[in-house]
Amino acid sequence: MTELRLTDMQAGQTGKVTRVHGGHGFRRRLEALGMRPGMKVTKVSGQIMRGPIVVKIGNTQIAIGFGMAYRVFVEV
């Protein structure tokens, strides 16, 4: 088990969210779209040059800016 940032995951890799760095508001915003500790996320794609990351959580795909994704940690 290793913990890494959402931005460091490979496309197609699945992991479990461990923690989200940031203020209360930021965590709540991510949580509302299902990105919270314990949730299984699969990285669908990452754009080149620090572009947005697309992940799949449950039946939803979410696009998240690189800066935001950098603050999300997952266990793979």
Added chain:
Amino acid sequence: MIKKILLIGNPNVGKSVIFSRLTGVRVIASNYPGTTVEFCRGCIGSGAEKIDVVDVPGTYSLDPTSPAERVAVAMLDRAVEAKDSIAVNVLDATNLERNLNLTLQLLKKDIPVIVALNLWDEAKHIGITIDVNTLEKTLGVPIVATVAITGEGIKELVNRLGDAAKGEYSYDNDERWHEVGRIVDRVQSIKHKHHTVGERLGDLTIHPWTGIPIAFVILFLLFFVIRFIGEGLIAYITEPFFGNIWAPLIMQVSRVIGPGNLLHKIIIGELIDGAIDFQQSFGILTTGLYVPIGAVLPYIFAFYLVLSILEDTGYLPRLAVLLDNTLHIIGLHGMAIVPMFLAAGCNVPGVLATRILETKRERFIAATLMSISIPCVAQTAMITGLLGKYGARGLFPVFATLIVVWLVAGNILRLLVKGESPEIFTEIPPYRLPHLMTLIKKVWMRIHWFLHEAVPFVLLGVFAVNILYALGVITWLGNITGPITTRLLGLPLKAVGALLIGFFRKDIAVGMLAPLGLTLKQLIIASVVLTMYFPCIATFVVLLKELGIVDMFKAAFVMISSALIVGGLLNVIL
């Protein structure tokens, strides 16, 4: 006694479609989160039993994190206080867990709730079964499965509105996600299905190495289809109408009024060689009607048809992801490519499409930038006609300059304009096949909007131009701006007339350059400056409407100063 129904739910679950179904009021619904950013009102029933229905912006939770969510929560709180409302909680059956989070929060509020389990067909399709009875018993509120887009379940929803109840589900707020998990485990079963071909294709459109080439193909097709439909409608419908039916009619009016007096000038305008020229006559009933109805409307139709298809399939959020980085250069995010691209057809729908962007800063940058550096198709065609005989030597400097201006001016605006440009954080909905009737209604709604909101402004503009001409204001302006134009831009004084007409219509203005006998250098400078210095009147009124008067002044300052700088530089370099 119920007086009001609030439609509450996550973004992109179909609230606006249910709203339209309940009230018959047409509102825009699209397949991406955040279509409804302001609430919308309608009513159901009649007479004493009339009940208000409110389409509330989508929200993921009752702890608001964005302005649109704050609107939603404030509206709910007011309804709770008034004690005369019920909440119809619209759920996306394919995402029960995330949606129930809001439902549980809603159940803590002192308001009767009924749940519409929408997208029921899609849930079934992807192998999700939800035990509605158990869910109903667990939450203690009525639950109706619906497919809003086809109307399935809407009747039952209406019949059971009276059963709406305050939920009896109690839980500890800190344990909410656990509670949601427990409920989902109990009522939902998922039959695992393998990736369908559609999903695989869908994934290809969001991977950088496959998605970017696909995006280029789609964007090219989009532009091509818009031009094809727009030009087709003009050539086969509006031109024949104005030429064969409207012109003879207006000639009758002209004879009655008698050419030469001011009334004739305002209503019909100048007769060119004794006949009406819809592009040059300048009267309200001639050019004033021809420009919006004859020339712009076909493109409005084509534009909205294509945009609506793009919206309803769900491709827009994917395009936004792919082009996010590129658009950051000019201080915008990916979504901005759509208004930019459409501005190349006509700046009017281009400016309207900036509504896709969330913040004021982004809308200002996008609208200003497209006004400066993206000529509409009509103008592009005229420039090509004017400079085409010189080949690449004539055309390349014009369009290369405009592309450089787009990048440089965009970058400068990014640095100068204050305000927020949030990072992209959005749900990407599954691809959906557009529903034909919904699509037709939506396109019609938008055309209706254009006819009601934009056309009167255009007519007013034509009226104003005539009055200003009659008062000599425009000639006077020509005289004082003349020296600047000749010295700074190296254009002859005769070109000032075209620049003045450019305020009204860019294509006519470019056409006016042809008989002036300008050199290639002067033609290039005039074409670039005509594109940049100010929007045409149709774009101007839409800009004014979308930006407000203060930001319009700022935008106008950027336009005029950048046109003079670039025009002056070209005069020195070429």
